[in-house]
Amino acid sequence: MATELQRPTSTTLAGTYTIVGGASNTYEAIDEAVTDDADSLQKTGGTTRGEFGYTAFSVPAGSTINFVRIVLRGWNNGVGSNSQGAHVDINGTDYDSSTQNLSTTPTDYSFDWATNPATAAPWTVDEVNGVGTTGLDAMGHRFAGVGGSEVADFSQGWILVDYTPAAAGGPFPELFVPDSAMCPAEISAIPY
Template sequence: MPTENLIPNAAGTYENIANSTSGVGKHWQDVDDPIGTPDDNDTRVNTGNDGVGQIDTYSLPNHSEGSGTINSVTLHFRAKKDYVGAAKARAVIRTHASQHYGDQEAITTSYANYSNAWVVNPATSDPWTWDEVDDLEAGVTLEADASTWSYCTQVYVVVDYTPAPGRVRGYIIG
């Protein structure tokens, strides 16, 4: 199936993760790495020392290639922790003015990739529409206990779709 990739391009509704390489209003720039080439510690958002459920959401560009039926919307993120304490992260999408969360992941001391797929829009329980994809925000929540820090360096969305059937032109030969 064809896919379309959407990488954060602006701040979203929430910018509550405590720290960012780029500073206030620019958290999205710390997670907008090209797919397949994350910069890991060069740019990142992070929280620590009892950071509980801190959330960032990021605006995405409108789709430009996809058409037809959307099979799934998958949020991917890359995260790690420092030290031996407990740290968690999870995917979050914002659609129809509400947040919907993926599975909470216990993150490790090495950067790893995580993802969560939604086959229907969780706000409506109906199949995704392209207008909903265009209005989507993607993000992550981070938390860490008092003895560690949690980091996220990359967030992006992959929209899997089945193209609309093409028009078939018939010719009469005779």
């Protein structure tokens, strides 16, 4: 198995977050390769959705897609049972994951899609590479329930594809070419 991971490179839907820390826009608050909880997107009360573009995947042709995963790092202020979820955007339609309740300490939460939710069929290489009308367009985050004056934060996110590369060499065994130093009796003894 192999994985390919992409981090946000743009904001396609800003949501109603408050940017905490030094980021100048929403995607910069969550795009770190090294965890930095000092920059985050924060929500006080209510719900919100954000969506982020990323560099298209380049999963090799012939691969079998095992799943698409979005990982979101989040936490709450310890009051209530705040929750977050993810979504994949396919041709302008958001397909939501279930939600998970947030811990009071920064924690990574994973949301998986074993099949393409737009087709209910296994993912294809073209779809995860963002090709066609059923291809991945963006990754999304949502705070699904932050009560009244409660506060929740989201500090890091990424999308990855887990896949099995196509077998090298094709379906046929390697062709044996006799060495010119072999005598005719040795050549005729080679099973074929």
